[in-house]
Amino acid sequence: xxxxxxxxxxxxxxxxxxxxxxxxxxxxxxxxxxxxxxxxxxxxxxxxxxxxxxxxxxxxxxxxxxxxxxxxxxxxxxxxxxxxxxxxxxxxxxxxxxxxxxxxxxxxxxxxxxxxxxxxxxxxxxxxxxxxxxxxxxxxxxxxxxxxxxxxxxxxxxxxxxxxxxxxxxxxxxxxx
Numbered sequence: 001x002x003x004x005x006x007x008x009x010x011x012x013x014x015x016x017x018x019x020x021x022x023x024x025x026x027x028x029x030x031x032x033x034x035x036x037x038x039x040x041x042x043x044x045x046x047x048x049x050x051x052x053x054x055x056x057x058x059x060x061x062x063x064x065x066x067x068x069x070x071x072x073x074x075x076x077x078x079x080x081x082x083x084x085x086x087x088x089x090x091x092x093x094x095x096x097x098x099x100x101x102x103x104x105x106x107x108x109x110x111x112x113x114x115x116x117x118x119x120x121x122x123x124x125x126x127x128x129x130x131x132x133x134x135x136x137x138x139x140x141x142x143x144x145x146x147x148x149x150x151x152x153x154x155x156x157x158x159x160x161x162x163x164x165x166x167x168x169x170x171x172x173x174x175x176x177x
Contacts, residue, residue, distance in 0.1 A: 002045040004030055009039050012115050012160060013167040015055045015086075022053035022088075032090065035083040050093040054101040057085050057111050059118065077101065085118065105171060112168045119161050126157060 006025075010018040022032055022041075027050060030043035054077070060068055069079050072089055076099070080088040091099045102108040 003033070004043045004045055006030075006041045006043065007039055008041060011163065012057075013112075013163045015111075019053045019055060022090075023051060026051040026053070026090075032080050032088065034081045035086075035088065038084060051090050052093050052098055053080075054089045054091070054099075056087045056089070056101060057115050057118075058087055059085055059114065072101065075101075085115075109168055109171060112164055112171075116161065116164050116168075119157065119164070123157060123161070126154060 008018075008021065010021075025043065026032070027048050029046055029048045031046055031049065031051070032041060032053065033044045034042045036042055058068065072079060077089040077091050080090050082088070089101060093099070102111075
């Protein structure tokens, strides 16, 4: 069997798109093995399979992690790996039923709330650090680079929060998820 690495970027609110991509690759014979680094996926080449992939976002303490993973294992989900709070699961599709990891809308919304909380907690830290970069004027042209990079980072961060909020809002409306 061969190992194949693919590079692909997904935003936090594009988790369903990422799941669909992983499932499609499994149907082509590429089965997710690990995520060694953000945006890098490592696959094991094998027989095509009808798998569904699901992602959850958790920041669990070590003592709660085993029971969390056991809950999914008991439901037939295979834990593939973790990357930056994201937990990857795989389940073989049997028949026409497509398995889900969430039993209700509230559980699914909980994932997006956890991501939002994670982002909102670190936003003030980011905002506080950016004005401190003004003390870097003595570094000449690097000062401009740091200022522009900081502004872009804050804009992307804010954009992510808005997009996650929009994703949660669309889930509340039937037919828009």
